[in-house]
Amino acid sequence: xxxxxxxxxxxxxxxxxxxxxxxxxxxxxxxxxxxxxxxxxxxxxxxxxxxxxxxxxxxxxxxxxxxxxxxxxxxxxxxxxxxxxxxxxxxxxxxxxxxxxxxxxxxxxxxxxxxxxxxxxxxxxxxxxxxxxxxx
Numbered sequence: 001x002x003x004x005x006x007x008x009x010x011x012x013x014x015x016x017x018x019x020x021x022x023x024x025x026x027x028x029x030x031x032x033x034x035x036x037x038x039x040x041x042x043x044x045x046x047x048x049x050x051x052x053x054x055x056x057x058x059x060x061x062x063x064x065x066x067x068x069x070x071x072x073x074x075x076x077x078x079x080x081x082x083x084x085x086x087x088x089x090x091x092x093x094x095x096x097x098x099x100x101x102x103x104x105x106x107x108x109x110x111x112x113x114x115x116x117x118x119x120x121x122x123x124x125x126x127x128x129x130x131x132x133x134x135x136x
Contacts, residue, residue, distance in 0.1 A: 010131035
């Protein structure tokens, strides 16, 4: 179950093609520079049953996503858009987030005890972001 990764904090270690991903989403240059300069810490919190919170914390901003696996919800994105989103689970360690709307985006988060590997895709732009357990 994905819940076994709850409570583990992971810090950004490596990011590839993030600026191009942000450009594809229409994020302005100044915001891209700020966002590219930070190393957020992410954490999955299990709230019971299929209810979770995914937190991304940095000196710039804290982003909180509350969701139930397999149930669509309206997500407030950092760029101000509100989009229908659904997060599903694949296997024991993977969450797949599908953001709908004018810029459909897929975010795959693959959890291990040592890392979270994220693949973010919009249009034909693919970005990878790798996080390692805090303190390792």
